[in-house]
Amino acid sequence: xxxxxxxxxxxxxxxxxxxxxxxxxxxxxxxxxxxxxxxxxxxxxxxxxxxxxxxxxxxxxxxxxxxxxxxxxxxxxxxxxxxxxxxxxxxxxxxxxxxxxxxxxxxxxxxxxxxxxxxxxxxxxxxxxxxxxxxxxxxxxxxxxxxxxxxxxxxxxxxxxxxxxxxxxxxxxxxxxxxxxxxxxxxxxxxxxxxxxxxxxxxxxxxxxxxxxxxxxxxxxxxxxxxxxxxxxxxxxxxxxxxxxxxxxxxxx
Amino acid sequence: xxxxxxxxxxxxxxxxxxxxxxxxxxxxxxxxxxxxxxxxxxxxxxxxxxxxxxxxxxxxxxxxxxxxxxxxxxxxxxxxxxxxxxxxxxxxxxxxxxxxxxxxxxxxxxxxxxxxxxxxxxxxxxxxxxxxxxxxxxxxxxxxxxxxxxxxxxxxxxxxxxxxxxxxxxxxxxxxxxxxxxxxxxxxxxxxxxxxxxxxxxxxxxxxxxxxxxxxxxxxxxxxxxxxxxxxxxxxxxxxxxxxxxxxxxxxxxxxxxxxxxxxxxxxx
Ligand SMILES: Nc1ncnc2c1ncn2[C@@H]1O[C@H](COP(=O)(O)OP(=O)(O)OP(=O)(O)O)[C@@H](O)[C@H]1O
Ligand SMILES: [Mg+2]
Numbered sequence: 380x381x382x383x384x385x386x387x388x389x390x391x392x393x394x395x396x397x398x399x400x401x402x403x404x405x406x407x408x409x410x411x412x413x414x415x416x417x418x419x420x421x422x423x424x425x426x427x428x429x430x431x432x433x434x435x436x437x438x439x440x441x442x443x444x445x446x447x448x449x450x451x452x453x454x455x456x457x458x459x460x461x462x463x464x465x466x467x468x469x470x471x472x473x474x475x476x477x478x479x480x481x482x483x484x485x486x487x488x489x490x491x492x493x494x495x496x497x498x499x500x501x502x503x504x505x506x507x508x509x510x511x512x513x514x515x516x517x518x519x520x521x522x523x524x525x526x527x528x529x530x531x532x533x534x535x536x537x538x539x540x541x542x543x544x545x546x547x548x549x550x551x552x553x554x555x556x557x558x559x560x561x562x563x564x565x566x567x568x569x570x571x572x573x574x575x576x577x578x579x580x581x582x583x584x585x586x587x588x589x590x591x592x593x594x595x596x597x598x599x600x601x602x603x604x605x606x607x608x609x610x611x612x613x614x615x616x617x618x619x620x621x622x623x624x625x626x627x628x629x630x631x632x
Numbered sequence: 633x634x635x636x637x638x639x640x641x642x643x644x645x646x647x648x649x650x651x652x653x654x655x656x657x658x659x660x661x662x663x664x665x666x667x668x669x670x671x672x673x674x675x676x677x678x679x680x681x682x683x684x685x686x687x688x689x690x691x692x693x694x695x696x697x698x699x700x701x702x703x704x705x706x707x708x709x710x711x712x713x714x715x716x717x718x719x720x721x722x723x724x725x726x727x728x729x730x731x732x733x734x735x736x737x738x739x740x741x742x743x744x745x746x747x748x749x750x751x752x753x754x755x756x757x758x759x760x761x762x763x764x765x766x767x768x769x770x771x772x773x774x775x776x777x778x779x780x781x782x783x784x785x786x787x788x789x790x791x792x793x794x795x796x797x798x799x800x801x802x803x804x805x806x807x808x809x810x811x812x813x814x815x816x817x818x819x820x821x822x823x824x825x826x827x828x829x830x831x832x833x834x835x836x837x838x839x840x841x842x843x844x845x846x847x848x849x850x851x852x853x854x855x856x857x858x859x860x861x862x863x864x865x866x867x868x869x870x871x872x873x874x875x876x877x878x879x880x881x882x883x884x885x886x887x888x889x890x891x892x893x894x895x896x897x898x899x900x901x
Contacts, residue, residue: 401799401800401803402803402806402807404736405741405771405800405803405804405806405807406806406807407736407739408736408739408740408741408742408768408771408775408807409739409741409742409771409775409804409807409808489728491725491726491728491729504728504729504732505732507729507732509729509733510726510729512687512689512693534697535697562685562687563685578684578685579685579724579725579726580685580725581725582672582725582728582729
Protein backbone atom coordinates (compact mmCIF):
# COMPACT_ATOMS: atom_id res chain seq x y z
CA UNK A 380 0.00 0.00 0.00
CA UNK A 381 1.19 3.51 -0.67
CA UNK A 382 2.49 5.04 2.49
CA UNK A 383 0.07 7.30 4.20
CA UNK A 384 2.50 10.03 5.20
CA UNK A 385 2.92 11.11 1.61
CA UNK A 386 -0.73 11.82 1.06
CA UNK A 387 -0.50 14.89 3.27
CA UNK A 388 2.63 16.12 1.58
CA UNK A 389 2.04 18.81 -1.04
CA UNK A 390 2.45 17.33 -4.48
CA UNK A 391 4.38 19.18 -7.07
CA UNK A 392 8.02 18.81 -6.24
CA UNK A 393 9.53 15.61 -7.52
CA UNK A 394 11.35 14.57 -4.43
CA UNK A 395 13.01 11.26 -3.93
CA UNK A 396 10.31 10.23 -1.49
CA UNK A 397 7.68 10.58 -4.24
CA UNK A 398 9.70 8.19 -6.30
CA UNK A 399 9.93 5.86 -3.33
CA UNK A 400 6.18 5.86 -2.99
CA UNK A 401 5.73 4.94 -6.62
CA UNK A 402 8.42 2.30 -6.41
CA UNK A 403 6.67 0.80 -3.40
CA UNK A 404 3.46 0.71 -5.38
CA UNK A 405 5.17 -1.20 -8.19
CA UNK A 406 6.95 -3.51 -5.78
CA UNK A 407 3.77 -4.46 -4.06
CA UNK A 408 1.95 -5.08 -7.29
CA UNK A 409 4.78 -7.14 -8.71
CA UNK A 410 6.78 -8.78 -6.02
CA UNK A 411 4.37 -10.89 -4.09
CA UNK A 412 2.67 -13.78 -5.78
CA UNK A 413 -0.73 -14.24 -4.16
CA UNK A 414 -2.03 -17.53 -2.80
CA UNK A 415 0.90 -19.60 -3.89
CA UNK A 416 0.52 -21.98 -1.01
CA UNK A 417 -3.14 -21.49 -0.29
CA UNK A 418 -5.91 -23.87 -1.30
CA UNK A 419 -5.56 -23.37 -5.03
CA UNK A 420 -5.64 -27.14 -5.44
CA UNK A 421 -5.07 -28.75 -8.79
CA UNK A 422 -4.12 -25.60 -10.60
CA UNK A 423 -1.20 -24.89 -8.33
CA UNK A 424 1.05 -26.68 -10.80
CA UNK A 425 0.56 -24.26 -13.63
CA UNK A 426 0.81 -21.41 -11.20
CA UNK A 427 4.18 -22.30 -9.83
CA UNK A 428 5.30 -22.83 -13.38
CA UNK A 429 4.46 -19.32 -14.43
CA UNK A 430 5.99 -18.00 -11.25
CA UNK A 431 9.13 -19.88 -12.00
CA UNK A 432 9.31 -18.28 -15.40
CA UNK A 433 8.86 -14.88 -13.91
CA UNK A 434 11.78 -15.57 -11.65
CA UNK A 435 13.99 -16.98 -14.39
CA UNK A 436 13.94 -13.61 -16.04
CA UNK A 437 15.37 -12.01 -12.94
CA UNK A 438 18.64 -10.35 -13.62
CA UNK A 439 21.05 -9.34 -10.89
CA UNK A 440 20.44 -5.88 -9.57
CA UNK A 441 23.68 -4.50 -10.95
CA UNK A 442 22.58 -5.12 -14.49
CA UNK A 443 19.64 -2.85 -14.05
CA UNK A 444 21.64 -0.25 -12.24
CA UNK A 445 24.12 -0.28 -15.07
CA UNK A 446 21.39 0.44 -17.51
CA UNK A 447 20.17 3.25 -15.31
CA UNK A 448 23.59 4.78 -15.27
CA UNK A 449 24.26 4.15 -18.94
CA UNK A 450 22.43 7.20 -20.16
CA UNK A 451 21.14 9.50 -17.48
CA UNK A 452 19.33 11.69 -19.98
CA UNK A 453 17.54 8.76 -21.45
CA UNK A 454 16.71 7.04 -18.22
CA UNK A 455 15.28 9.92 -16.30
CA UNK A 456 13.90 9.11 -12.90
CA UNK A 457 11.80 12.20 -12.85
CA UNK A 458 8.25 11.53 -11.82
CA UNK A 459 5.73 14.31 -11.94
CA UNK A 460 3.03 15.21 -9.49
CA UNK A 461 0.24 13.99 -11.68
CA UNK A 462 1.34 10.39 -11.65
CA UNK A 463 1.96 10.47 -7.92
CA UNK A 464 -1.46 11.92 -7.51
CA UNK A 465 -2.95 9.15 -9.59
CA UNK A 466 -1.14 6.53 -7.60
CA UNK A 467 -2.21 7.95 -4.30
CA UNK A 468 -5.79 8.06 -5.40
CA UNK A 469 -5.48 4.39 -6.29
CA UNK A 470 -4.52 3.44 -2.80
CA UNK A 471 -7.20 1.23 -1.28
CA UNK A 472 -6.61 2.82 2.11
CA UNK A 473 -7.92 6.01 0.67
CA UNK A 474 -11.14 4.48 -0.49
CA UNK A 475 -11.56 2.41 2.63
CA UNK A 476 -11.01 5.35 4.92
CA UNK A 477 -14.13 6.56 6.68
CA UNK A 478 -15.80 9.16 4.56
CA UNK A 479 -15.36 12.41 6.31
CA UNK A 480 -16.92 14.48 3.62
CA UNK A 481 -20.21 13.87 1.89
CA UNK A 482 -19.63 12.48 -1.60
CA UNK A 483 -22.04 15.10 -2.91
CA UNK A 484 -19.56 17.82 -2.06
CA UNK A 485 -16.80 16.41 -4.23
CA UNK A 486 -15.76 18.52 -7.19
CA UNK A 487 -15.61 15.47 -9.40
CA UNK A 488 -17.89 12.51 -8.95
CA UNK A 489 -17.04 9.40 -10.90
CA UNK A 490 -20.05 7.22 -11.64
CA UNK A 491 -20.83 3.88 -13.19
CA UNK A 492 -23.85 3.85 -15.49
CA UNK A 493 -26.10 0.82 -15.72
CA UNK A 494 -29.57 0.05 -17.03
CA UNK A 495 -32.62 -1.74 -15.71
CA UNK A 496 -35.65 -2.32 -17.93
CA UNK A 497 -34.73 0.66 -20.06
CA UNK A 498 -34.08 2.93 -17.10
CA UNK A 499 -30.59 4.41 -16.93
CA UNK A 500 -29.07 4.74 -13.46
CA UNK A 501 -25.80 6.11 -12.13
CA UNK A 502 -24.00 5.05 -8.97
CA UNK A 503 -20.96 6.90 -7.54
CA UNK A 504 -17.88 4.68 -7.75
CA UNK A 505 -16.96 5.62 -4.19
CA UNK A 506 -20.14 3.90 -3.01
CA UNK A 507 -19.98 0.94 -5.33
CA UNK A 508 -19.13 -2.24 -3.45
CA UNK A 509 -18.55 -4.35 -6.53
CA UNK A 510 -20.09 -5.66 -9.71
CA UNK A 511 -20.66 -9.34 -10.44
CA UNK A 512 -21.69 -10.98 -13.65
CA UNK A 513 -24.37 -13.51 -12.65
CA UNK A 514 -26.67 -16.14 -14.00
CA UNK A 515 -30.19 -15.32 -12.68
CA UNK A 516 -30.60 -19.00 -11.88
CA UNK A 517 -27.90 -18.65 -9.26
CA UNK A 518 -30.02 -16.18 -7.33
CA UNK A 519 -32.13 -18.24 -4.92
CA UNK A 520 -35.58 -16.82 -4.19
CA UNK A 521 -36.60 -16.70 -0.54
CA UNK A 522 -40.07 -17.02 0.87
CA UNK A 523 -41.83 -14.25 2.72
CA UNK A 524 -39.75 -11.46 1.28
CA UNK A 525 -40.90 -8.06 0.22
CA UNK A 526 -42.06 -7.84 -3.42
CA UNK A 527 -38.84 -6.30 -4.69
CA UNK A 528 -36.61 -9.00 -3.28
CA UNK A 529 -35.22 -11.41 -5.84
CA UNK A 530 -33.53 -13.60 -3.24
CA UNK A 531 -29.93 -14.22 -2.31
CA UNK A 532 -26.77 -14.80 -4.29
CA UNK A 533 -23.71 -16.42 -2.79
CA UNK A 534 -20.25 -16.20 -4.26
CA UNK A 535 -16.96 -17.31 -2.77
CA UNK A 536 -16.73 -14.38 -0.45
CA UNK A 537 -20.20 -13.39 0.64
CA UNK A 538 -23.94 -13.64 0.34
CA UNK A 539 -25.78 -10.75 -1.25
CA UNK A 540 -29.46 -9.91 -0.99
CA UNK A 541 -30.63 -9.12 -4.47
CA UNK A 542 -33.05 -6.28 -5.15
CA UNK A 543 -35.43 -6.26 -8.13
CA UNK A 544 -34.38 -2.76 -9.12
CA UNK A 545 -37.28 -2.34 -11.55
CA UNK A 546 -39.88 -3.25 -8.95
CA UNK A 547 -38.33 -1.05 -6.32
CA UNK A 548 -37.85 2.01 -8.47
CA UNK A 549 -40.74 1.86 -10.89
CA UNK A 550 -43.41 -0.50 -9.54
CA UNK A 551 -45.93 1.22 -11.81
CA UNK A 552 -44.26 -0.34 -14.86
CA UNK A 553 -45.06 -3.85 -13.68
CA UNK A 554 -41.67 -5.21 -14.78
CA UNK A 555 -40.54 -8.31 -12.91
CA UNK A 556 -36.82 -9.05 -13.28
CA UNK A 557 -37.28 -12.62 -12.16
CA UNK A 558 -39.24 -13.01 -15.41
CA UNK A 559 -37.30 -10.75 -17.75
CA UNK A 560 -33.86 -11.69 -16.45
CA UNK A 561 -30.78 -9.67 -15.50
CA UNK A 562 -27.04 -9.99 -15.96
CA UNK A 563 -25.15 -8.07 -13.29
CA UNK A 564 -25.38 -7.34 -9.59
CA UNK A 565 -24.34 -3.94 -8.32
CA UNK A 566 -23.32 -4.17 -4.68
CA UNK A 567 -24.28 -1.14 -2.61
CA UNK A 568 -21.20 0.09 -0.81
CA UNK A 569 -20.04 -2.49 1.75
CA UNK A 570 -23.60 -3.64 2.51
CA UNK A 571 -25.05 -7.05 1.77
CA UNK A 572 -27.48 -5.50 -0.71
CA UNK A 573 -27.11 -5.59 -4.47
CA UNK A 574 -29.17 -4.18 -7.33
CA UNK A 575 -29.97 -6.51 -10.23
CA UNK A 576 -29.50 -4.84 -13.62
CA UNK A 577 -29.51 -5.60 -17.35
CA UNK A 578 -26.25 -4.07 -18.41
CA UNK A 579 -23.35 -1.97 -17.25
CA UNK A 580 -22.65 0.68 -19.83
CA UNK A 581 -19.87 3.11 -18.94
CA UNK A 582 -18.22 5.29 -16.37
CA UNK A 583 -18.69 9.04 -16.31
CA UNK A 584 -16.80 11.86 -14.65
CA UNK A 585 -19.40 14.25 -13.34
CA UNK A 586 -18.86 17.78 -12.16
CA UNK A 587 -21.25 19.63 -9.87
CA UNK A 588 -22.67 21.48 -12.90
CA UNK A 589 -23.62 18.25 -14.60
CA UNK A 590 -25.85 17.17 -11.72
CA UNK A 591 -29.24 18.50 -10.76
CA UNK A 592 -29.45 17.68 -7.07
CA UNK A 593 -32.84 16.75 -5.77
CA UNK A 594 -34.40 18.73 -2.98
CA UNK A 595 -34.67 16.41 0.03
CA UNK A 596 -37.51 14.06 0.82
CA UNK A 597 -39.69 13.20 -2.10
CA UNK A 598 -41.55 10.12 -3.14
CA UNK A 599 -38.27 8.53 -4.23
CA UNK A 600 -35.88 8.60 -1.31
CA UNK A 601 -33.27 6.63 -3.32
CA UNK A 602 -32.90 9.44 -5.84
CA UNK A 603 -29.99 11.78 -5.10
CA UNK A 604 -30.39 13.76 -8.28
CA UNK A 605 -30.31 13.68 -12.04
CA UNK A 606 -27.36 13.54 -14.40
CA UNK A 607 -28.37 16.23 -16.82
CA UNK A 608 -26.43 15.15 -19.91
CA UNK A 609 -27.54 11.53 -19.62
CA UNK A 610 -31.01 12.20 -18.27
CA UNK A 611 -30.48 9.45 -15.78
CA UNK A 612 -31.06 9.01 -12.08
CA UNK A 613 -28.15 9.37 -9.69
CA UNK A 614 -28.61 7.00 -6.79
CA UNK A 615 -28.49 7.85 -3.11
CA UNK A 616 -26.77 4.69 -1.97
CA UNK A 617 -27.09 5.30 1.76
CA UNK A 618 -30.84 5.88 1.45
CA UNK A 619 -31.18 2.74 -0.64
CA UNK A 620 -29.42 0.67 1.99
CA UNK A 621 -31.57 2.21 4.73
CA UNK A 622 -34.69 1.48 2.74
CA UNK A 623 -33.69 -2.11 2.17
CA UNK A 624 -32.70 -2.64 5.79
CA UNK A 625 -36.00 -1.14 6.95
CA UNK A 626 -37.88 -3.66 4.84
CA UNK A 627 -36.17 -6.51 6.65
CA UNK A 628 -37.42 -5.31 9.97
CA UNK A 629 -40.92 -4.37 8.95
CA UNK A 630 -43.57 -7.06 9.19
CA UNK A 631 -45.24 -5.53 6.23
CA UNK A 632 -44.21 -8.19 3.72
CA UNK B 633 5.28 -16.37 -27.90
CA UNK B 634 6.32 -12.72 -28.00
CA UNK B 635 4.45 -10.20 -25.89
CA UNK B 636 4.61 -6.54 -26.81
CA UNK B 637 2.87 -3.81 -24.89
CA UNK B 638 1.90 -0.67 -26.79
CA UNK B 639 1.68 2.01 -24.14
CA UNK B 640 2.06 5.65 -23.31
CA UNK B 641 0.81 7.56 -20.29
CA UNK B 642 -0.64 10.07 -22.69
CA UNK B 643 -3.93 9.63 -24.52
CA UNK B 644 -4.67 9.80 -28.23
CA UNK B 645 -1.13 9.11 -29.42
CA UNK B 646 -1.92 6.15 -31.67
CA UNK B 647 -1.70 3.19 -29.30
CA UNK B 648 -4.82 1.43 -30.50
CA UNK B 649 -4.07 2.23 -34.14
CA UNK B 650 -0.60 0.74 -33.74
CA UNK B 651 -1.97 -2.41 -32.12
CA UNK B 652 -4.45 -3.04 -34.91
CA UNK B 653 -1.99 -2.18 -37.70
CA UNK B 654 0.74 -4.44 -36.35
CA UNK B 655 -1.73 -7.26 -35.67
CA UNK B 656 -2.97 -7.20 -39.27
CA UNK B 657 0.58 -7.29 -40.63
CA UNK B 658 1.58 -10.12 -38.30
CA UNK B 659 -1.42 -12.14 -39.46
CA UNK B 660 -0.32 -11.40 -43.02
CA UNK B 661 3.04 -12.95 -42.20
CA UNK B 662 1.22 -16.07 -41.06
CA UNK B 663 1.44 -15.59 -37.30
CA UNK B 664 -1.28 -16.26 -34.74
CA UNK B 665 -1.98 -13.10 -32.78
CA UNK B 666 -3.82 -12.39 -29.55
CA UNK B 667 -4.86 -8.82 -28.79
CA UNK B 668 -5.61 -7.84 -25.21
CA UNK B 669 -7.69 -4.73 -24.56
CA UNK B 670 -6.73 -3.41 -21.14
CA UNK B 671 -8.34 0.00 -21.63
CA UNK B 672 -11.65 0.51 -19.78
CA UNK B 673 -12.76 2.64 -22.73
CA UNK B 674 -12.52 -0.44 -24.87
CA UNK B 675 -11.67 1.29 -28.12
CA UNK B 676 -9.82 -1.79 -29.35
CA UNK B 677 -12.81 -3.98 -28.55
CA UNK B 678 -15.19 -1.62 -30.29
CA UNK B 679 -12.85 -1.48 -33.29
CA UNK B 680 -13.94 -5.07 -33.88
CA UNK B 681 -17.58 -4.42 -33.11
CA UNK B 682 -17.61 -5.47 -29.47
CA UNK B 683 -19.43 -2.50 -28.04
CA UNK B 684 -21.43 -4.03 -25.24
CA UNK B 685 -20.35 -5.61 -22.02
CA UNK B 686 -18.88 -9.01 -22.96
CA UNK B 687 -21.11 -11.73 -21.55
CA UNK B 688 -18.43 -14.39 -21.58
CA UNK B 689 -16.26 -12.26 -19.38
CA UNK B 690 -13.42 -9.85 -20.02
CA UNK B 691 -10.00 -8.95 -18.72
CA UNK B 692 -11.82 -7.69 -15.62
CA UNK B 693 -12.86 -11.16 -14.50
CA UNK B 694 -9.27 -12.40 -14.60
CA UNK B 695 -8.63 -10.42 -11.44
CA UNK B 696 -11.16 -12.35 -9.41
CA UNK B 697 -11.59 -15.88 -8.16
CA UNK B 698 -8.31 -17.06 -9.67
CA UNK B 699 -9.74 -17.00 -13.17
CA UNK B 700 -6.32 -16.11 -14.49
CA UNK B 701 -5.52 -19.75 -13.81
CA UNK B 702 -8.61 -21.25 -15.39
CA UNK B 703 -7.73 -22.05 -19.00
CA UNK B 704 -11.27 -23.05 -19.99
CA UNK B 705 -12.61 -19.82 -18.66
CA UNK B 706 -9.95 -17.83 -20.50
CA UNK B 707 -10.68 -19.65 -23.75
CA UNK B 708 -14.35 -18.83 -23.33
CA UNK B 709 -13.59 -15.14 -23.13
CA UNK B 710 -11.51 -14.89 -26.29
CA UNK B 711 -13.38 -13.44 -29.28
CA UNK B 712 -12.76 -13.64 -33.04
CA UNK B 713 -11.96 -10.67 -35.27
CA UNK B 714 -12.42 -10.26 -39.00
CA UNK B 715 -9.11 -12.09 -39.51
CA UNK B 716 -9.02 -15.73 -38.47
CA UNK B 717 -5.46 -15.44 -37.19
CA UNK B 718 -6.23 -12.54 -34.87
CA UNK B 719 -8.22 -12.97 -31.69
CA UNK B 720 -9.24 -10.62 -28.93
CA UNK B 721 -9.43 -10.69 -25.17
CA UNK B 722 -11.99 -7.91 -24.74
CA UNK B 723 -12.15 -5.04 -22.31
CA UNK B 724 -14.98 -4.15 -19.97
CA UNK B 725 -16.26 -0.86 -18.64
CA UNK B 726 -15.90 -2.48 -15.26
CA UNK B 727 -12.12 -2.21 -15.60
CA UNK B 728 -12.58 1.41 -14.57
CA UNK B 729 -13.58 0.15 -11.13
CA UNK B 730 -10.70 -2.28 -10.76
CA UNK B 731 -8.41 -0.05 -8.71
CA UNK B 732 -11.04 0.17 -6.01
CA UNK B 733 -11.86 -3.49 -6.00
CA UNK B 734 -8.51 -5.12 -5.58
CA UNK B 735 -5.71 -4.70 -3.18
CA UNK B 736 -2.36 -3.61 -4.56
CA UNK B 737 -0.58 -5.67 -1.97
CA UNK B 738 -0.83 -9.17 -3.22
CA UNK B 739 0.94 -9.30 -6.52
CA UNK B 740 -2.09 -8.23 -8.53
CA UNK B 741 0.33 -6.84 -11.10
CA UNK B 742 1.07 -10.38 -12.31
CA UNK B 743 -2.45 -11.45 -13.24
CA UNK B 744 -2.00 -10.83 -16.96
CA UNK B 745 1.44 -12.47 -17.03
CA UNK B 746 -0.10 -15.57 -15.48
CA UNK B 747 -2.99 -15.58 -17.92
CA UNK B 748 -0.72 -15.29 -20.93
CA UNK B 749 1.66 -17.93 -19.64
CA UNK B 750 -1.19 -20.40 -20.05
CA UNK B 751 -1.69 -19.42 -23.67
CA UNK B 752 1.95 -19.56 -24.66
CA UNK B 753 1.58 -22.41 -27.15
CA UNK B 754 -1.50 -20.98 -28.81
CA UNK B 755 -0.18 -17.67 -30.14
CA UNK B 756 2.98 -16.39 -31.74
CA UNK B 757 2.44 -12.79 -30.72
CA UNK B 758 0.43 -11.01 -28.06
CA UNK B 759 -0.16 -7.27 -28.38
CA UNK B 760 -1.38 -5.33 -25.34
CA UNK B 761 -3.41 -2.14 -25.72
CA UNK B 762 -3.30 -0.14 -22.51
CA UNK B 763 -5.04 2.84 -20.91
CA UNK B 764 -3.10 6.12 -20.85
CA UNK B 765 -2.91 6.25 -17.07
CA UNK B 766 -0.67 4.64 -14.54
CA UNK B 767 -2.54 2.03 -12.55
CA UNK B 768 -2.98 -1.69 -12.00
CA UNK B 769 -3.78 -2.34 -15.67
CA UNK B 770 -0.73 -0.60 -17.07
CA UNK B 771 1.46 -2.26 -14.47
CA UNK B 772 0.07 -5.63 -15.52
CA UNK B 773 0.93 -4.91 -19.13
CA UNK B 774 4.46 -3.79 -18.31
CA UNK B 775 5.02 -6.80 -16.12
CA UNK B 776 3.79 -9.22 -18.77
CA UNK B 777 5.54 -7.84 -21.85
CA UNK B 778 9.02 -8.43 -23.11
CA UNK B 779 9.13 -5.25 -25.13
CA UNK B 780 7.42 -1.94 -24.72
CA UNK B 781 6.48 0.11 -27.76
CA UNK B 782 5.78 3.74 -26.88
CA UNK B 783 3.84 5.57 -29.59
CA UNK B 784 4.63 9.25 -29.15
CA UNK B 785 2.85 11.90 -31.10
CA UNK B 786 5.21 14.26 -32.86
CA UNK B 787 3.91 17.50 -31.37
CA UNK B 788 4.73 19.95 -28.63
CA UNK B 789 4.50 18.58 -25.08
CA UNK B 790 4.63 14.98 -26.30
CA UNK B 791 7.90 14.39 -24.47
CA UNK B 792 6.22 14.81 -21.09
CA UNK B 793 4.08 11.68 -21.45
CA UNK B 794 7.07 9.83 -22.78
CA UNK B 795 9.17 10.75 -19.75
CA UNK B 796 6.48 9.56 -17.41
CA UNK B 797 6.17 6.31 -19.30
CA UNK B 798 9.90 5.69 -19.10
CA UNK B 799 9.91 6.46 -15.37
CA UNK B 800 7.22 3.81 -14.86
CA UNK B 801 9.13 1.39 -17.00
CA UNK B 802 12.23 1.83 -14.86
CA UNK B 803 10.24 1.07 -11.76
CA UNK B 804 8.94 -2.15 -13.25
CA UNK B 805 12.49 -3.13 -14.16
CA UNK B 806 13.61 -2.48 -10.60
CA UNK B 807 10.72 -4.43 -9.11
CA UNK B 808 11.14 -7.37 -11.45
CA UNK B 809 14.90 -7.15 -11.67
CA UNK B 810 15.04 -7.56 -15.36
CA UNK B 811 15.70 -5.50 -18.43
CA UNK B 812 12.68 -4.43 -20.36
CA UNK B 813 13.67 -3.01 -23.74
CA UNK B 814 11.55 -0.33 -25.34
CA UNK B 815 11.10 1.34 -28.66
CA UNK B 816 9.83 4.87 -29.04
CA UNK B 817 7.59 5.18 -32.05
CA UNK B 818 7.00 8.71 -33.37
CA UNK B 819 3.43 8.88 -34.66
CA UNK B 820 1.24 11.23 -36.70
CA UNK B 821 4.36 12.70 -38.21
CA UNK B 822 3.80 15.52 -40.66
CA UNK B 823 7.00 16.86 -42.14
CA UNK B 824 5.26 20.06 -43.18
CA UNK B 825 4.71 21.19 -39.62
CA UNK B 826 7.23 22.70 -37.30
CA UNK B 827 5.79 20.92 -34.32
CA UNK B 828 6.38 17.54 -35.94
CA UNK B 829 9.89 18.33 -37.04
CA UNK B 830 11.07 19.87 -33.81
CA UNK B 831 9.59 17.20 -31.56
CA UNK B 832 11.11 14.46 -33.70
CA UNK B 833 14.45 16.25 -33.43
CA UNK B 834 14.03 16.42 -29.66
CA UNK B 835 13.33 12.68 -29.53
CA UNK B 836 16.39 11.98 -31.66
CA UNK B 837 18.52 14.11 -29.40
CA UNK B 838 17.37 12.55 -26.16
CA UNK B 839 16.43 9.01 -27.03
CA UNK B 840 18.38 8.11 -30.14
CA UNK B 841 19.25 4.64 -28.90
CA UNK B 842 15.63 3.67 -28.37
CA UNK B 843 14.01 5.54 -31.21
CA UNK B 844 12.33 3.57 -33.97
CA UNK B 845 13.99 3.95 -37.34
CA UNK B 846 10.62 4.70 -38.85
CA UNK B 847 8.12 7.36 -37.89
CA UNK B 848 4.45 6.74 -38.63
CA UNK B 849 3.19 9.53 -40.89
CA UNK B 850 -0.21 11.16 -40.66
CA UNK B 851 -2.40 9.03 -42.87
CA UNK B 852 -6.15 9.46 -43.01
CA UNK B 853 -6.47 5.90 -44.31
CA UNK B 854 -5.67 4.69 -40.80
CA UNK B 855 -8.63 6.68 -39.53
CA UNK B 856 -10.82 5.32 -42.33
CA UNK B 857 -9.86 1.76 -41.43
CA UNK B 858 -10.79 2.42 -37.83
CA UNK B 859 -14.16 3.84 -38.87
CA UNK B 860 -14.86 0.79 -41.02
CA UNK B 861 -13.59 -1.64 -38.42
CA UNK B 862 -11.10 -3.29 -40.78
CA UNK B 863 -7.37 -3.84 -40.45
CA UNK B 864 -5.52 -0.97 -42.17
CA UNK B 865 -3.60 -3.26 -44.54
CA UNK B 866 -6.90 -4.69 -45.75
CA UNK B 867 -8.05 -1.24 -46.75
CA UNK B 868 -4.84 0.00 -48.30
CA UNK B 869 -1.92 -2.38 -48.23
CA UNK B 870 0.43 0.16 -49.82
CA UNK B 871 -0.72 3.27 -48.00
CA UNK B 872 1.89 5.42 -46.29
CA UNK B 873 0.75 4.48 -42.80
CA UNK B 874 0.68 0.75 -43.48
CA UNK B 875 4.08 0.85 -45.17
CA UNK B 876 5.58 2.60 -42.15
CA UNK B 877 4.06 0.02 -39.80
CA UNK B 878 5.46 -2.76 -42.01
CA UNK B 879 8.95 -1.29 -41.69
CA UNK B 880 8.50 -0.86 -37.97
CA UNK B 881 7.43 -4.47 -37.63
CA UNK B 882 10.56 -5.68 -39.44
CA UNK B 883 12.71 -3.61 -37.16
CA UNK B 884 10.97 -4.91 -34.05
CA UNK B 885 11.31 -8.47 -35.26
CA UNK B 886 15.02 -8.12 -35.88
CA UNK B 887 15.46 -6.48 -32.49
CA UNK B 888 13.72 -9.31 -30.75
CA UNK B 889 15.82 -11.84 -32.64
CA UNK B 890 18.96 -10.07 -31.49
CA UNK B 891 17.88 -10.12 -27.89
CA UNK B 892 17.09 -13.83 -28.04
CA UNK B 893 20.53 -14.49 -29.48
CA UNK B 894 22.14 -12.54 -26.71
CA UNK B 895 20.39 -14.72 -24.23
CA UNK B 896 18.23 -12.14 -22.58
CA UNK B 897 15.23 -14.07 -21.38
CA UNK B 898 11.70 -12.85 -21.68
CA UNK B 899 9.16 -12.95 -18.90
CA UNK B 900 7.00 -15.57 -20.50
CA UNK B 901 8.48 -17.24 -23.50
N1 LIG C 1 -0.82 7.96 -38.18
C1 LIG C 1 -2.06 8.46 -38.05
N2 LIG C 1 -2.55 9.31 -38.97
C2 LIG C 1 -3.78 9.84 -38.84
N3 LIG C 1 -4.60 9.57 -37.83
C3 LIG C 1 -4.19 8.72 -36.88
C4 LIG C 1 -2.89 8.13 -36.93
N4 LIG C 1 -2.74 7.32 -35.85
C5 LIG C 1 -3.88 7.43 -35.16
N5 LIG C 1 -4.75 8.26 -35.76
C6 LIG C 1 -6.08 8.66 -35.29
O1 LIG C 1 -5.91 9.39 -34.09
C7 LIG C 1 -6.90 9.06 -33.13
C8 LIG C 1 -6.24 8.52 -31.86
O2 LIG C 1 -5.57 7.33 -32.18
P1 LIG C 1 -5.67 6.04 -31.25
O3 LIG C 1 -7.07 5.77 -30.83
O4 LIG C 1 -4.92 4.95 -31.92
O5 LIG C 1 -4.86 6.59 -30.00
P2 LIG C 1 -4.74 5.96 -28.53
O6 LIG C 1 -3.39 6.31 -28.06
O7 LIG C 1 -5.12 4.53 -28.54
O8 LIG C 1 -5.83 6.80 -27.76
P3 LIG C 1 -6.43 6.53 -26.27
O9 LIG C 1 -5.38 7.01 -25.32
O10 LIG C 1 -7.66 7.36 -26.24
O11 LIG C 1 -6.68 5.07 -26.16
C9 LIG C 1 -7.80 8.06 -33.82
O12 LIG C 1 -8.88 8.75 -34.37
C10 LIG C 1 -6.94 7.48 -34.92
O13 LIG C 1 -7.72 7.04 -36.03
MG1 LIG D 1 -6.58 3.50 -27.35
